[in-house]
Amino acid sequence: MPLEATMMVIDNSEYMRNGDYQPTRFEAQSDAVNTVFQTKIDSNPENTVGIMTMAGKGPEVLVTHTKDLGQILQALHTASSKIGGQIDIPTSIAIAQLALKHRENKNLRQRIIVFVASPLEGQAADEKSMVKLAKKLKKNNVAVDVVCYGDGIEETTEEDKGVLRAFVESASSGDNSHIISVPPATRLLSDALISSSILSGDRSSSIPAELGGTGDIPAASGSGGANQFEFGVDPSLDPELAMVLRMSMQEAQAREAAEAAASAPPAEPTPAAQTTAAAPSSTPAAAPAEPTDDEEERLLQQALAMSEEDVDMEEGGMDEDEDEEAAIARAIEMSMRPQEEQKDKK
């Protein structure tokens, strides 16, 4: 979704010292804030992001409407030394709304992203007052996203869907507000966030459609589901890697085709034989990657296997430079050969 002014409301209560998210809840949150900031700024250069804390002595706006990563990092650093107290969601949201209202560019839609890792208390636990607040936000065209983790994850039953969920649903107009819960130890908070509905709108605009830029991956999709994608990587998670893998495959295919075409007339069996010989050798290289959570490892193996394949075709050069040199040498050799043949015929 383009053109947005975002206010991130972060939790800096005592609960943030908990180490159930690596390395601590606060550090995990800082990482997530960074991710959100980058995604928002990348999705549209006019977008602005602000940041405020909601615990400590009281809610405090640290940065309003910036496009500068340095300011965000500085704010996070400041906040990291002010961990304490309890969160106050209603007041914080009211302040965030005020900060958004005085944005410079009125064309920007308003959005508040709230990070909650503390149990709800006082007014924030009262569903009625929270729904009332949500209605007020909806009236003022403010979208709200909530990221629950740690103690912020509410226990829900069939009838009771939780105060925060009810809050987000009341504030949503045209499906513009979302809530996600990230339990500890599954994966990084920032990873969960980036593949969630909260950022899907911003990601889809920056990713070409052929790489799966629609980005409507449900937040619940775990790491196990990643293998259904080509190369075993979700293109919307890491578009650059997906693009590199795809390009490398296309290059390899093009080279193979060119070689097949070049080797056919002189009836030279070596390259084709080597490719077939290389193929089985590369498969075991990919096989040891066990289906564990670390997809990166797996990807690395796959990319490695692919590049090795290329190398093998070029008569076993181990280095990239050697590979290139070998290719040039071969090209020269090949270009010489027809001339020699012609000379022989003459």
Place this chain on the structure above:
Amino acid sequence: MSTTTSADAKERGDVSLLEFLDLSQLDCLNEDSAHTLKSILAQKTRNTSASYLASDADEQLILNIPFNQSVRVRSIVIHGSNPTQAPRAIKLAVNRPTLGFEDVEDAKEPEVAQILSLSQADVMEGRPVALRFVRFQAVNSLHIFVGSNHGDEDTTRIDAIDIFGVPVETTKDLSGLRKQDE
């Protein structure tokens, strides 16, 4: 509250100010995403199509209508086709781009430029309602707060809006320049 006919308006040289709208800055709070203010003003003429503006969470609306140059506003038309959803109490503010519901709900004159109560007949027939001309002399953006409707319904519906007045002659308005006799 006196009403003027469109014939009177024409005699005074008033024109529809919708042609001076700045559509990119047009904004409406609490509008239904399916029935927006843009849909009834995008043509820069009085809306005659089937589209209309409807409120979303409750009956209140804030219409922010910016112009691309200063204008003087003499009268406005707010037309609604549904008698119970027709707007009743409205407040008009001038050049207040950050206006929010909490600013205007309890506001009285002269905090807002004018407080009006529209009659059902005016809205149904789309008659121009005269404003206090002196308070609308250098309008860069007009803000209309709709507080209630005639049937106390949850949604307020507005089918068309028109604004009459005169543009302030500025260098910005190059269309007004004419060759002078030498």
